[in-house]
Amino acid sequence: MSGTDAVTGGADVVIVGAGPTGLALGVDLARRGVDALVVEKADGLFPGSRGKGIQPRTMEVLEDLGVLDAVLASGGRYPVGMIWQDGRQVGEHRMFDADEVKEAAGDSAFTEPWMVPQWRTQEILFERLRELGGRVVFGREVVGLDQDEDGVTVRLASGAGLRARYLVAADGGRSVVRRALGIGMTGETVDPNPVLVSDVRITGLDRDNWHVFPPSGDGDGYLAICPLAGTEDFQLVAQFPEGTDVDVSLDGIRKVAAARSHLAPEDITEVRWASDFRPRAALADRFRSGRVFLAGDAAHVHSPAGGQGLNTSVQDAYNLGWKLGAVLREGAPAALLDTYEEERRPIAAQMLGISTGVHRGEIRRGAATVQLGLGYRDSALTEDTRTAPGQVHAGDRAPDATVADVRLFDAFRGPHWTLLALGTRAPALDVDSVRVVSGPAAQEPYGTGLFLVRPDGYVGWAGDSAAGLGEYAGRLGLVPESR
Known part of the structure; x- marks a missing residue:
């Protein structure tokens, strides 16, 4: 559904804003079988270049979302x-x-930022979303919302309404949804x-x-x-x-x-x-209010220096998408959604500091801006039971490597979890949403042990043995059963 097609009913998730954030989230939800509707005030996609730099970590995300080839073909080196x-x-x-x-x-696999004008990145994500059967409607202005225990009612300027179980505000720095919720932003004029x-x-x-x-x-x-x-x-x-x-x-x-x-x-x-x-920098005081989530510029506004805004925004979507999918389609507890703000708000604050520092000449574009070192070690979703953790800890981005002739990023690609068994026996799991990859010996940089990798490519749980794995997975609705 696009263009002037009528809006009818609603969806499991309504996403307000068809920028990179909203479209990336739409793609992630569509591949998980979640009924999502993207609603955009403008009559078409944003026409400008604005956020033109895609950092290495975001390139990895785009590979997982199935658009890497198009992004590579559409851009070039700086x-x-x-x-x-x-x-x-x-x-x-x-x-x-x-x-x-x-x-x-x-x-x-990505050793430098890749330049693609924002309008083309949006076209690529939009094309991918349509390919997956996702829905986008243009020319629909959101003017307000009401929420209750069961969902959110979205009010449109046309007088029509939409009903959703969850709403995601991806409608930019002047977010109508954020203002309707009364969520403030704390920030400063960078220049x-x-x-x-x-x-x-x-x-x-x-x-x-x-x-x-x-x-x-x-x-x-x-x-x-x-x-x-x-x-x-x-x-x-x-x-x-x-x-x-x-x-x-x-x-x-x-x-x-x-x-x-x-x-x-x-x-x-x-x-x-x-x-x-x-140029300004601002961070929303909260990233969630009830059944409504803020993502992208609706949650954090960056100086364009350093190329962090679009990248942080797409990664917001990547973090939220698998969690909404798990709750709506896989039986995960609704409390899983609490970890979105817990994980993403500190990251956004960190990236805002970097963007501002680059703008003012205090930080050079380099290791701090590629976003590969970001992680969630302090998250409630992170658990490491090993007696002597190695280089990779639970909460870290799961590195790429080759295990038993399998490239790990190929194994990770898709909406599932991945259990790595490196130098130790893997428990047999009766869970469709977990793929098992075993290696006969310790694999650098992981070392020896079991590593349960989240759908967004971060290590959620790590252990020397399977002790505690079942309890952890059960809390997330995975419920593995040892045979």
Whole structure:
């Protein structure tokens, strides 16, 4: 269902917002057999490049969601920055520490950020959602909601209503749902200077470099022009003095480009999308209220510096999706949903600090921005019973490796749990949602033991033997039975 199709009834889950967060969640729920409906206020998908950097951890998530090939085909590597002054190239600037990123990537198949304009990422996720039979409706504005013990009633501007067992707000930094719930956001202005961001067509600039024009010293801000991989467009970003009324028209963009670079006004041939914003950082006071969850920008707003906003948002969806699926389709207790805020809010706070630090020049893009080292060691879902834990702890991202000729990320891919038995006997499990992978010897970097890997690729439980595994799995509705 899309476009102008009528909205009827409701769904198990209504997702408000068809951005990367809402679409990724829709994909994850659809592959779990959960009836979900994505409702979008606009008449179509967001048309701009905005969040163009996909970090290695998010690439792993997209591989699991079945869209990696399309993402790889639609994007490319980040170009080297070229510094310009008085119409001359005066030096290069690396946007991130490639060696540090590669070292931080470790076992990951993805050793650097991948550039895909946000509009294309959304198209890919939308196409995948439709392929899975998911539903999206455009032109439907949510204006309010009511919830009770059994579900949520969503009110639309048209006067129609939707009924859902759960509602997810993925409707951006100005979230209508968050405001309707009365959930505040705590934050700060990262930079008082307004910023123009636009997708443009340009002649006279090569596409091999990210062109940077530093401030001239006369009070104007910087200008940066980046070729958008997989397209004919450039993303033009310009900073202005505080209080400036930014002109986002073709003439306005031509003027700022000509004033701050060697480009002539007519070199900007087309503006395909443009917006202005004030960089800020903010975190919702709560990520849940009853049967309603906040995800993505509705829960945390980042400076675009460092490329953390879209990535943190997609990973919110990845964390919430399997939990909603477990409760709605697999008999897991509803209390499992309490762990969404417990796990994701601290991560969002950490990523906000990194985004702000990168924006202010206090942190360099590198190991801190690839998101591979994030985990949930302190989560209520994390249990490690080993007497001498090795390099990988419960709560950590489960590393990739090859066990008995099986690539672990291939084994992890899908909506199931995975039990790794490394150098020890695996208990026989009568559970369709758990796949067992056994190795005859200890496997680095895991070591020896049993590792129950969650559907989102993090180790939930680890032990030297199966003692305690049944109790842990039972709490999650898995109920394994030893034979």
